[in-house]
Amino acid sequence: MARTGMHMTKKGFSFQGPADGVHALKSWITPEDDLFLVTHMGFLEIDPEHWHLDVDGLVGNPTRLHLSDLQAMPQREYMSVHECAGSPLAPTVPKRRIGNVIWKGVPLSLVLERAKISSHASYIWTSGLEWGEYADVEEAYQKDLPIGKALAEEVILALEINGRPLTPERGGPVRLVVPGWYGTNSVKWVGSITAADRRASGAYTTRFYNDPAASGMKPVWGVAPESVIVSPSPNDLLSADMPTKIWGWAWGDHQISSVEVSVDGGGSWRTASVGPREGRSWQRFELSWTPTSGQNILLCRCTDECGAGQPLTDARNAVHTVKVEVDP
Known part of the structure; x- marks a missing residue:
C-alpha cells in the first residue's frame, strides 16, 4: 500500500542512457546526463516532507528516521563506479551501463547502530517504496546484504550524487548505495530496513539476479572485472x-x-x-x-x-x- 505523499510518475520497465554508449564516457566523474537510468517498475516521486525510513527486525531499538534526522547525522563521500547488472532475464548479455560518480550520505552502519542491531542478524533486507509489475511479478523491490557488507564503511544511505541532492529519478530523496556491487543492490526510494537471520525470500533475491556457479546459484553482488x-x-x-x-x-x-x-x-x-x-x-x-x-x-x-x-x-x-x- 502506497504511503502518503508519493506517486508513480511512470510505470513499467524503463532505460535511459547516452546515445553514444560507453564512447560518451569521457569524463573521470560521469555527469548525470551521461549516467544511465534503469527502473524495474517505474519512477517514483516522494514528497521529502513525508518520507521516512523504518528500521526493524532483529534490533533492540526499532527506529523511524525522517529526512531531517538523516541530514543531521554524520555523512561521508565515496567515489564509486555505478553499473547495472543487465537484464535478469538475459544475464549473459553485456549491457555496459556504467558511470563513475561521487555519492554522499549517512553510513548504513550508523543507522544500524542507532537501532541496536542484534548479534543474531546475518542479513540486512532493504525495501524500496515503488510498486508495480516486472516480468509477471508484482511485489516490493527488496534486496539483501550479508551483515559484513552492510556494516562496511563504504555502504551508505545516499542523499547526494556528484554534489547535488538525489532527484526522484535517481531514487531520491534517499537510496541505498553499495559501492563495488552491481546497481541492483543499491535500492532506490528506500523505505524500510529489516535485520534478519536469513536471506530475503522475494523474487529479486531468488528468481532474479542469481548466476549459476559450481556450488549452486550465486547472488549477483560484487562487480566482476x-x-x-x-x-x-x-x-x-x-x-x-x-x-x-x-x-x-x-x-x-x-x-x-x-x-x-x-x-x-x-x-x-x-x-x-x-x-x-x-x-x-x-x-x-x-x-x-x-x-x-x-x-x-x-x-x-x-x-x-x-x-x-x-x-x-x-x-x-x-x-x-x-x-x-x-x-x-
Missing part, C-alpha cells in the same frame, strides 16, 4: 600511419591490476598503462597505437588483483570490441 574502450569510437575518422591513443576505463569490486588491448581482433595482445583508483572508482588505461588502413578490430580485457579476468563472450562482463575504419 570489466573494461571498455572509450576512444576511438566507430565514428572517429582515423588515418593510417598517424599515431593515436586507445584509451578507456577498467573497473571492478577489486582493483584492476592490468589491462591488455588487441588491435587485430584478438590475435595478439599488448599491455596498456593503468592509472590508480580512488575508493571504488574506475581506472583509466591507455595504449599508443599507429593504425593501418582498412578495418581494425580493437578489444580490451582486464585482470583484477585477485587474478579474475574477463571472458571473451557470454557474460555480463564479456570483452568489449570496437570496429574502426582507417583511411589510407
